Amino acid sequence: MDLITLQSTLDNLAFGILFLTMLVYWSSAAFPGLPFLKTAGTTGMAVANLAIATLLGARWLEAGYFPLSNLYESLFFLAWGVTAIHLFAEITTESRLAGVFTAPLAMGITAFAALSLPPEMQNSAPLVPALKSNWLMMHVSVMMLSYATLMVGSVLAIAFLLLTRGQDVSLQGSSYGIGGDRQATESLNLQGFSTVTDAEPTLEMGSVATLAPPTTIDSPTLIPQTLTLAETLDNLSYRIIGLGFPLLTIGIIAGGVWANEAWGSYWSWDPKETWALITWLVFAAYLHARITKGWQGRKPALLAAGGFVVVWVCYLGVNLLGKGLHSYGWFL
Amino acid sequence: MVWRRVIKILTDLRLAIALLLLIALFSISGTVIEQGRSIGFYQTNYPEHPALFGFLTWRVIGLLGLDHVYRTWWFLTLLVLLAASLTACSFTRQLPTLKAARRWRYYEKPETFKKLALSAEVPTTADQLTALFAQRGYKTFTEGEKFYARKGLAGRIGPIVVHISLLLILAGGVVGALTGFLAQESIPNGGVAAVRNILDAGPFAQFQVPKDWQVQVNRFWIDYLPDGNIDQFYSDLSIVDVAGQERDRRTISVNHPLRYQGVTLYQTSWGIAGVQIQLNNSPILQLPMRPLDIEGPGQFWGTWVPLKPDLSEGVSLIARDLQGLVLLYDKSGNPLGPLREGMGMKLGDVTLKIVKVIGSTGLQIKADPGVPLVYLGFGLLMIGVVMSYFSHSQVWALQVGDRCYIGGKTNRAKVMFERELLQVLATLNSQE
Numbered sequence: 001m002d003l004i005t006l007q008s009t010l011d012n013l014a015f016g017i018l019f020l021t022m023l024v025y026w027s028s029a030a031f032p033g034l035p036f037l038k039t040a041g042t043t044g045m046a047v048a049n050l051a052i053a054t055l056l057g058a059r060w061l062e063a064g065y066f067p068l069s070n071l072y073e074s075l076f077f078l079a080w081g082v083t084a085i086h087l088f089a090e091i092t093t094e095s096r097l098a099g100v101f102t103a104p105l106a107m108g109i110t111a112f113a114a115l116s117l118p119p120e121m122q123n124s125a126p127l128v129p130a131l132k133s134n135w136l137m138m139h140v141s142v143m144m145l146s147y148a149t150l151m152v153g154s155v156l157a158i159a160f161l162l163l164t165r166g167q168d169v170s171l172q173g174s175s176y177g178i179g180g181d182r183q184a185t186e187s188l189n190l191q192g193f194s195t196v197t198d199a200e201p202t203l204e205m206g207s208v209a210t211l212a213p214p215t216t217i218d219s220p221t222l223i224p225q226t227l228t229l230a231e232t233l234d235n236l237s238y239r240i241i242g243l244g245f246p247l248l249t250i251g252i253i254a255g256g257v258w259a260n261e262a263w264g265s266y267w268s269w270d271p272k273e274t275w276a277l278i279t280w281l282v283f284a285a286y287l288h289a290r291i292t293k294g295w296q297g298r299k300p301a302l303l304a305a306g307g308f309v310v311v312w313v314c315y316l317g318v319n320l321l322g323k324g325l326h327s328y329g330w331f332l
Numbered sequence: 333m334v335w336r337r338v339i340k341i342l343t344d345l346r347l348a349i350a351l352l353l354l355i356a357l358f359s360i361s362g363t364v365i366e367q368g369r370s371i372g373f374y375q376t377n378y379p380e381h382p383a384l385f386g387f388l389t390w391r392v393i394g395l396l397g398l399d400h401v402y403r404t405w406w407f408l409t410l411l412v413l414l415a416a417s418l419t420a421c422s423f424t425r426q427l428p429t430l431k432a433a434r435r436w437r438y439y440e441k442p443e444t445f446k447k448l449a450l451s452a453e454v455p456t457t458a459d460q461l462t463a464l465f466a467q468r469g470y471k472t473f474t475e476g477e478k479f480y481a482r483k484g485l486a487g488r489i490g491p492i493v494v495h496i497s498l499l500l501i502l503a504g505g506v507v508g509a510l511t512g513f514l515a516q517e518s519i520p521n522g523g524v525a526a527v528r529n530i531l532d533a534g535p536f537a538q539f540q541v542p543k544d545w546q547v548q549v550n551r552f553w554i555d556y557l558p559d560g561n562i563d564q565f566y567s568d569l570s571i572v573d574v575a576g577q578e579r580d581r582r583t584i585s586v587n588h589p590l591r592y593q594g595v596t597l598y599q600t601s602w603g604i605a606g607v608q609i610q611l612n613n614s615p616i617l618q619l620p621m622r623p624l625d626i627e628g629p630g631q632f633w634g635t636w637v638p639l640k641p642d643l644s645e646g647v648s649l650i651a652r653d654l655q656g657l658v659l660l661y662d663k664s665g666n667p668l669g670p671l672r673e674g675m676g677m678k679l680g681d682v683t684l685k686i687v688k689v690i691g692s693t694g695l696q697i698k699a700d701p702g703v704p705l706v707y708l709g710f711g712l713l714m715i716g717v718v719m720s721y722f723s724h725s726q727v728w729a730l731q732v733g734d735r736c737y738i739g740g741k742t743n744r745a746k747v748m749f750e751r752e753l754l755q756v757l758a759t760l761n762s763q764e
Binding site for chain 1: 345346348349352353355356359360362363367402429445446447448449450451452453487488491505514586587589596598600696698700703706707710713714717718720721723737741742743744745746747748750751753754757
């Protein structure tokens with residue numbers, strides 16, 4: 001089978017698998033008692049991740065350069081990043097919750113690339129001279145990874161906002177270390193869930209995500225008070241944004257250093273780099289909001305949710321303007 | 333007293349967040365409204381009737397400086413305020429937190445453990461805990477019945493490094509704006525030029541502008557791809573002093589500049605400077621070519637060659653690249669056909685021969701003494717943001733009889749830390 005046929009099979013396959021994976025994660029959230037659904041979800045994400053990696057690898061072989069030459073390839077790289085960050089989050093936290101939100105995100109991106117882009121935009125295009133540099137490829141791929149990471153983090157923040165509608169919540173995790181104190185009403189709650197989750201019946205799927213409260217401890221006098229579903233989601237979102245932020249910083253710096261070496265200017269207020277700075281500022285504000293006294297509860301997550309829109313504008317919106325240093329025709 | 337109040341306002345995190353978001357907001361305006369165009373441009377695109385969004389006219393843009401947002405006094409004021417807030421926060425908030433994190437204490441009473449969400453009572457000894465936590469990358473301390481373990485102290489230092497490096501970058505930007513300059517020169521193949529066409533220079537930039545040397549273009553050429561697109565362009569440059577002595581020589585191309593005495597020469601563009609022709613058996617004549625103002629894509633250069641002594645007849649020569657092909661047009665604009673370098677065409681009783689198309693290299697010449705500071709800031713910033721990802725985790729334990737009170741907390745990775753501590757507790761309970 002030649003590489004072209006392989007590619008068109010793989011992109012539809014990736015979309016199909018992600019669509020099924022999304023349904024699996026949703027069913028898993030609705031019926032937390034079915035253990036095979038959990039394995040199926042992770043497997044689906046892993047297979048989709050590999051399918052996209054193979055697709056990009058085949059393009060790399062065919063074209064002879066890193067496959068980020070047009071919107072189609074860049075969207076698939078983004079979808080690969082989303083699935084990779086999802087797997088990272090799932091493995092490190094052993095929580096199956098993220099998939100409920102990341103699977104539709106990855107599915108949406110692949111659907112856009114595979115189904116709605118016209119075929120002539122799917123063909124790999126020759127690289128413009130400005131992109132023929134390993135440094136620049138590093139800049140572009142780190143930026144794409146940071147977009148993927150920040151999108152996953154923001155989507156989880158949106159999920160957190162949906163789950164905690166009209167509630168008072170305490171944040172978990174910041175550079176100062178808020179949270180971690182035992183809540184007074186809680187000390188003898190054997191379930192290990194705080195009042196927040198108990199109050200909201202729709203949060204029954206909490207048992208999917210939170211770690212099982214340890215029942216093995218023989219003394220009931222002092223048992224650990226574990227995080228609630230909402231708190232887990234909040235901390236997961238915070239940690240993933242915390243990972244995307246350094247990636248974004250390094251990506252912007254790589255671009256600046258490269259531009260200075262090539263054109264003699266590390267910063268030129270070009271629309272794309274200005275939007276990357278705006279993204280950086282919004283997420284910096286989010287990280288600072290978490291340590292601000294008057295800003296506890298749901299407010300920082302609102303900033304992160306706004307960050308989701310800002311990342312998309314930075315990624316696609318700026319190219320719609322079609323001017324500046326970064327108008328490589330990724331879009332038009 | 334006033335000073336203390338200023339510090340209090342500056343260290344208020346709500347001010348920091350407001351500044352970050354305001355800078356973001358004003359930056360957006362600069363990506364929506366075109367920057368640095370002529371007044372005429374804004375008058376055409378932002379008329380007074382009808383005003384865009386009911387208020388955005390060219391007068392408003394001019395008044396607020398929205399045509400050069402990133403250089404307006406109010407945008408720069410925001411940056412200065414941010415720098416002040418960064419400095420104030422580093423000293424009054426971050427350093428004390430770091431000190432507090434380094435100065436830890438053992439928990440001496442069982443009641444203290446009840447304050448921690450993640451705390452339990454398990455059958456174990458302080459020695460066993462040392463082994464378990466050391467295995468998980470913790471630094472452990474014991475004193476009799478008391479136990480303490482920590483990891484990820486880097487996560488407390490990271491934010492301080494980030495703040496310092498941001499101050500370095502801002503300072504580097506200021507140094508560059510005050511002492512740097514930017515010039516552009518278009519030099520024909522074989523020509524020599526001094527750095528004169530300065531587009532932008534800081535108030536203290538004069539000492540940077542080279543006065544005792546010039547740039548000589550030994551050769552300029554373009555490599556084309558088989559499909560006719562440009563692959564890369566090259567300039568073989570020499571730095572020559574006033575006496576014409578060569579001091580340095582290098583071939584530059586896009587992404588590969590020449591650096592000399594703090595000044596960097598970049599290959600940025602190219603053009604066609606002129607064309608050498610021969611009429612019948614005349615000596616070789618060189619005519620300058622000028623870029624043509626055309627609609628649509630591509631760029632063309634043109635010149636006009638008289639064919640009669642009274643200039644009543646002539647042909648136009650049009651070239652679009654340095655591949656040696658020139659297009660000829662007559663007085664009324666009808667094409668006469670293409671002509672290659674070295675070939676001739678008979679026009680009436682005159683034979684016009686194209687000897688050579690001469691290219692010119694477009695150089696950007698720049699000095700920015702702030703770059704070392706900015707690069708130092710970039711390096712530290714990358715280290716700082718990576719350090720800031722680490723979570724500072726602390727675990728305390730107190731042995732009472734054959735059982736231990738154990739508890740812990742972390743500042744960032746709550747979910748991971750909870751899992752880690754529950755695993756430790758499960759291990760300890762299963763050993764019983």
